[in-house]
Amino acid sequence: MTFVRAHMRWIAGALILCLISSAWLVHAELQRARREFETQAGIVHRVLSLRAVEHEAILATLALLDTPATAEAAHRLPAIYPRIVTVLRTERTQTWAHGTLGMELSRAEASSRSAGRAWGLVSGMEQGRLWLVLAGEAASHALEIDLAGLVTDAEWPFAIDAPVRIDLMHGGHRWRIHSGADEAGGWRFGFNRPLDVRSQPFDVVAERSVGWDELPWAQMLASSAVLIGLMAGAAALAQQRIARRRAEELLRLGQVGRLNAMGELAAGMAHELNQPLTAILANTGAAVRLLRDEPPDTETARTAMEAAAGQARRAADVLGRLRRSVERPGGAERVQVVDLRAAAEAVLHLLEPRLREAGVRVGLEGAGDFRVQADPIALEQIVHNLLTNALQALLRVPATERRLTLRLANDGARASLTVTDSGPGIPAAQRPRVFAPFYTTRAEGLGLGLSLCETLAASMDGQLELLEASGRGAAFRLSLPRVSGQGMRA
Amino acid sequence: MHDTIPLSPLIHVVDDDEAVRSSLALLIGTVGLRAQTWPTPEGFLAGFDPEGVGAVVLDVRMPGISGLAVLETLIARGVDMPVIMLTGHGTVDLCRRAFKSGAAEFLEKPVDDDILIDTLQQALRRHVASRARVTADRAARQRYAQLSGREREVLGLIVEGLTNKEIGRALALSPRTVETHRANLFAKLEAASLAQLIRHYACLVEAGGP
Numbered sequence: 233m234t235f236v237r238a239h240m241r242w243i244a245g246a247l248i249l250c251l252i253s254s255a256w257l258v259h260a261e262l263q264r265a266r267r268e269f270e271t272q273a274g275i276v277h278r279v280l281s282l283r284a285v286e287h288e289a290i291l292a293t294l295a296l297l298d299t300p301a302t303a304e305a306a307h308r309l310p311a312i313y314p315r316i317v318t319v320l321r322t323e324r325t326q327t328w329a330h331g332t333l334g335m336e337l338s339r340a341e342a343s344s345r346s347a348g349r350a351w352g353l354v355s356g357m358e359q360g361r362l363w364l365v366l367a368g369e370a371a372s373h374a375l376e377i378d379l380a381g382l383v384t385d386a387e388w389p390f391a392i393d394a395p396v397r398i399d400l401m402h403g404g405h406r407w408r409i410h411s412g413a414d415e416a417g418g419w420r421f422g423f424n425r426p427l428d429v430r431s432q433p434f435d436v437v438a439e440r441s442v443g444w445d446e447l448p449w450a451q452m453l454a455s456s457a458v459l460i461g462l463m464a465g466a467a468a469l470a471q472q473r474i475a476r477r478r479a480e481e482l483l484r485l486g487q488v489g490r491l492n493a494m495g496e497l498a499a500g501m502a503h504e505l506n507q508p509l510t511a512i513l514a515n516t517g518a519a520v521r522l523l524r525d526e527p528p529d530t531e532t533a534r535t536a537m538e539a540a541a542g543q544a545r546r547a548a549d550v551l552g553r554l555r556r557s558v559e560r561p562g563g564a565e566r567v568q569v570v571d572l573r574a575a576a577e578a579v580l581h582l583l584e585p586r587l588r589e590a591g592v593r594v595g596l597e598g599a600g601d602f603r604v605q606a607d608p609i610a611l612e613q614i615v616h617n618l619l620t621n622a623l624q625a626l627l628r629v630p631a632t633e634r635r636l637t638l639r640l641a642n643d644g645a646r647a648s649l650t651v652t653d654s655g656p657g658i659p660a661a662q663r664p665r666v667f668a669p670f671y672t673t674r675a676e677g678l679g680l681g682l683s684l685c686e687t688l689a690a691s692m693d694g695q696l697e698l699l700e701a702s703g704r705g706a707a708f709r710l711s712l713p714r715v716s717g718q719g720m721r722a
Numbered sequence: 723m724h725d726t727i728p729l730s731p732l733i734h735v736v737d738d739d740e741a742v743r744s745s746l747a748l749l750i751g752t753v754g755l756r757a758q759t760w761p762t763p764e765g766f767l768a769g770f771d772p773e774g775v776g777a778v779v780l781d782v783r784m785p786g787i788s789g790l791a792v793l794e795t796l797i798a799r800g801v802d803m804p805v806i807m808l809t810g811h812g813t814v815d816l817c818r819r820a821f822k823s824g825a826a827e828f829l830e831k832p833v834d835d836d837i838l839i840d841t842l843q844q845a846l847r848r849h850v851a852s853r854a855r856v857t858a859d860r861a862a863r864q865r866y867a868q869l870s871g872r873e874r875e876v877l878g879l880i881v882e883g884l885t886n887k888e889i890g891r892a893l894a895l896s897p898r899t900v901e902t903h904r905a906n907l908f909a910k911l912e913a914a915s916l917a918q919l920i921r922h923y924a925c926l927v928e929a930g931g932p
Contacts, residue, residue: 502810503783503810506832507739507810507831508741509831510739510745510746510832510833511739511742511744512745513832514746514749514833514835514838515745517835517838518745518749518751518835520835521835522752525752536745536748539744540745542741543741543745546741
């Protein structure tokens with residue numbers, strides 16, 4: 233739960249992106265399905281129109297070639313066109329044979345005669361039948377057509393089990409000529425166009441339903457997975473940057489804190505030492521004056537000098553007390569097994585943005601086992617100080633010449649880290665004093681960094697030294713006691 | 723002129739540190755000045771003689787009342803003794819505040835003995851001079867008050883530079899009477915010469931009027 237709370241923004245962002253991408257994919261898929269459906273419906277409409285024209289043509293042909301011989305042949309029509317169920321022929325003087333149907337056929341014949349074209353009789357639609365009547369000079373013909381057979385299974389422009397329904401409609405009556413699977417819910421597309429054949433005045437109504445299972449789930453899942461992966465990567469990167477900034481801030485705070493403490497210490501020390509020094513100066517001054525007198529007051533002068541000596545001892549006590557209080561308590565207890573290489577890498581990682589900004593080429597050399605006995609915090613501080621100093625030095629040379637090399641080495645009982653920079657180096661005159669407290673070559677420096685580092689190194693039984701300059705730049709080497717073998721892990 | 727300084731000046735040393743107090747007192751003693759030490763500011767404020775001639779050496783940082791607060795109290799009470807502030811670590815801000823509050827001098831600890839003595843002696847000289855002026859003014863005022871009305875009139879005309887004869891005409895007195903008044907007035911004002919008379923009393927005549 234804490235994970236969710238800590239990363240709420242990223243999670244919400246990822247969810248929103250996934251939703252947007254999925255919605256877009258669904259939209260695209262529906263568009264595609266609609267275009268496909270409209271094409272298919274158009275094909276169905278064209279096929280049905282063709283059929284209707286064919287029926288008229290058959291009737292016209294029958295009327296044209298109306299002889300007893302052709303009348304025989306007409307009875308074979310259903311064998312050629314399976315959708316034609318029955319072919320009837322009636323002499324002009326006769327009536328249609330069947331009862332109710334006969335009356336309706338007669339009416340249709342009359343309509344056909346007055347219209348001069350084939351006449352459709354839709355009353356049989358409930359049974360899926362259509363009668364088409366054409367009145368002729370000598371005899372009239374009627375065709376009974378099976379609506380369900382208008383389009384054969386192979387002719388549908390979509391899979392036979394596709395969720396598409398095709399209806400023919402006329403005057404509120406509907407005859408389904410194809411029923412596909414009907415999906416509940418989801419989306420529906422519609423198509424409605426009349427047949428442009430006047431004898432068979434149907435509307436072709438098509439409906440396509442898109443079910444949930446037709447959505448591009450795999451693509452949606454894949455795109456979401458990619459997006460979540462990207463977001464997680466970005467979050468991790470941001471997290472890493474924050475963590476690094478925090479670590480740097482902590483290190484800087486630590487240094488500021490130490491400086492503040494030192495300021496306090498200096499103020500306290502000044503007060504504690506000023507009192508005895510004031511007394512010493514006043515006493516010795518008085519003694520000098522008393523001895524200068526004629527005759528000299530040696531007795532009082534001696535008392536003054538004794539008082540001065542007492543005050544000098546008091547000043548010495550102050551310093552002794554101070555030193556004891558500053559000594560790091562239990563410094564040896566914090567020493568543990570530390571990987572010198574990992575420590576160097578951690579500080580490099582911390583300073584990486586600043587090094588990159590300055591265009592410094594960084595090299596970390598040396599392979600092997602560099603486990604040492606050290607206080608991890610002190611070690612990090614020393615390395616950080618050395619690298620910061622090197623960076624400061626490198627900023628004084630052109631960017632193309634900025635090179636920083638960290639070299640790890642094992643030297644028997646000790647492991648060492650040598651930090652070499654390609655900066656201006658340290659002038660020979662300053663070399664002996666680099667570790668002296670309050671000695672600095674930088675205007676804004678306090679001159680305590682290297683001094684503190686040396687003290688820290690010494691407290692861990694280590695050593696920090698300035699190496700002889702070989703060519704340009706400066707090289708500092710920190711060496712620490714190694715951990716030998718597995719036995720010292722504990 | 724009479725010597726108006728009854729004794730050698732008394733230097734008050736106010737510091738909570740015994741060693742500092744006694745060593746400063748010893749040092750001050752070597753140049754013939756008397757020193758009195760006070761371990762607490764409260765004790766000093768309650769016990770010292772504000773009328774006496776002298777100076778105050780005051781530590782800025784003391785438990786209880788701070789040196790600056792003591793200084794402000796002294797100024798508020800109208801004490802005219804010079805105050806020399808001593809501080810362990812003087813900042814510019816502290817120094818400015820001290821001078822604004824009326825400190826005569828501001829010295830950093832540990833203070834060089836020569837500098838302290840010089841500072842003290844200069845401050846004392848200025849203090850004694852101003853005290854002498856005040857004392858002289860006060861004495862002159864007292865003597866002037868003893869004059870009669872006629873004597874004051876005569877003094878006013880003398881100061882204006884009139885001769886006895888002219889004064890007699892101006893006040894309708896005989897020259898002899900003027901002569902008598904003039905002799906009385908010189909005696910009462912303890913003036914040895916006309917120049918001294920004019921130097922010390924001209925301002926009183928102008929201020930007080932005839």
